Amino acid sequence: MLKIIKSLLAPAGVSISAGDLAEKFGLELRGDANTVVSGVAPIADAKPGQLAFYSTEQNSAAFKILPISVLENTRASVILVQPEMAKHAPKGRTLLITDTPRGYIVKILGEIYREKPRFGISRDAHIDRGVFFRNRRSTYVGQFATIERGAVIEPDVKIYPYAFIGRNVTIGAGTIVQTGAHIENATIGAECVINAGAVIGKDGFGYTRQDGHNVFIPHVGRVVLGNRVSVGANTCIDRGVMTDTTVGDGTKIDNLCQIAHGVVIGAECFLASGVGLAGGTVVGDRALLGGHVGVANGIHIGNDAEVGAQSGVFRNIPDGDRQMGFPAVSGLEFWRQYAWLKNNYKKSGKKND
Numbered sequence: 001m002l003k004i005i006k007s008l009l010a011p012a013g014v015s016i017s018a019g020d021l022a023e024k025f026g027l028e029l030r031g032d033a034n035t036v037v038s039g040v041a042p043i044a045d046a047k048p049g050q051l052a053f054y055s056t057e058q059n060s061a062a063f064k065i066l067p068i069s070v071l072e073n074t075r076a077s078v079i080l081v082q083p084e085m086a087k088h089a090p091k092g093r094t095l096l097i098t099d100t101p102r103g104y105i106v107k108i109l110g111e112i113y114r115e116k117p118r119f120g121i122s123r124d125a126h127i128d129r130g131v132f133f134r135n136r137r138s139t140y141v142g143q144f145a146t147i148e149r150g151a152v153i154e155p156d157v158k159i160y161p162y163a164f165i166g167r168n169v170t171i172g173a174g175t176i177v178q179t180g181a182h183i184e185n186a187t188i189g190a191e192c193v194i195n196a197g198a199v200i201g202k203d204g205f206g207y208t209r210q211d212g213h214n215v216f217i218p219h220v221g222r223v224v225l226g227n228r229v230s231v232g233a234n235t236c237i238d239r240g241v242m243t244d245t246t247v248g249d250g251t252k253i254d255n256l257c258q259i260a261h262g263v264v265i266g267a268e269c270f271l272a273s274g275v276g277l278a279g280g281t282v283v284g285d286r287a288l289l290g291g292h293v294g295v296a297n298g299i300h301i302g303n304d305a306e307v308g309a310q311s312g313v314f315r316n317i318p319d320g321d322r323q324m325g326f327p328a329v330s331g332l333e334f335w336r337q338y339a340w341l342k343n344n345y346k347k348s349g350k351k352n353d
Helices: 002-009 018-025 068-072 083-088 101-112 331-347
Strands: 028-030 051-054 078-081 094-097 186-188 207-210 213-216 223-225 245-247 322-324
Touching (some): 051 101, 068 083, 078 083, 083 094, 322 331
Parallel strands (some): 051 078, 186 223, 223 245
Antiparallel strands (some): 207 213
């Protein structure tokens, strides 16, 4: 009974043939074009009627190459695989051939598990007079969502229940605002995803001390998100004091991050869960910040820089540098320090746990 319940609640994929996938994504097809799949699974667990992929790509240290036996013994009906690996696939299986299976599996997942289109504005939503919809018919607004006067909603926007869109906010075409997200004083680009509980455009933690008292500094800046930006659940992006807080195209911000007032983040960056950027921080393009990285006020992190998890950054990081530790230093320096501490710990006569 439990298996039946789980199967009913599992994400349902649309049925699609291998031939249609090959044509849509420009893949080489080997085998029966009429083979139909209705789901995607890891290659070791895949069953008939599902698609799986096998790849020897090593895009980063996080990607592990599975033993070739996993490909040889898979039960998947359709396999996305590199040309040189095709000979290891079980006989009779339908193959989709590409040099980059990891990239195409993302597209195929989106195709098979695409969400059913949502349209219409709920009668229970609160929409002020003066809200401008570019294409009302293509827009979805869920129950008890609020959109205040002066907001501009571009075509194909989806605003889920209980979301709040403040005055004069612009939401770009194709953007999704999930349940409970709160957006004020902001311009959101096209095809962004604002996940549940995110807060964008509220005042930052800006205070000055006068006559022994902490006095709040009024904020008049905004938040400007580029296109294809993803903001994780319960992440906060504060508006600037006098300048805007900006996030570049394609940047992905994980859950529970804090982006303070006046921060500038470049394009195509990754910020993992728990990252905290203090006011005035500047992050270059394609930077990678691991989980729980903390960055002090006004620090510059260069293009293509990487910062390891739980690091504390108190000095500028040059382009392309990799740093870790507290305070953060270059990776080589970090391991030298670690080795020195470990060696001297042993010399002290204490047991190394």
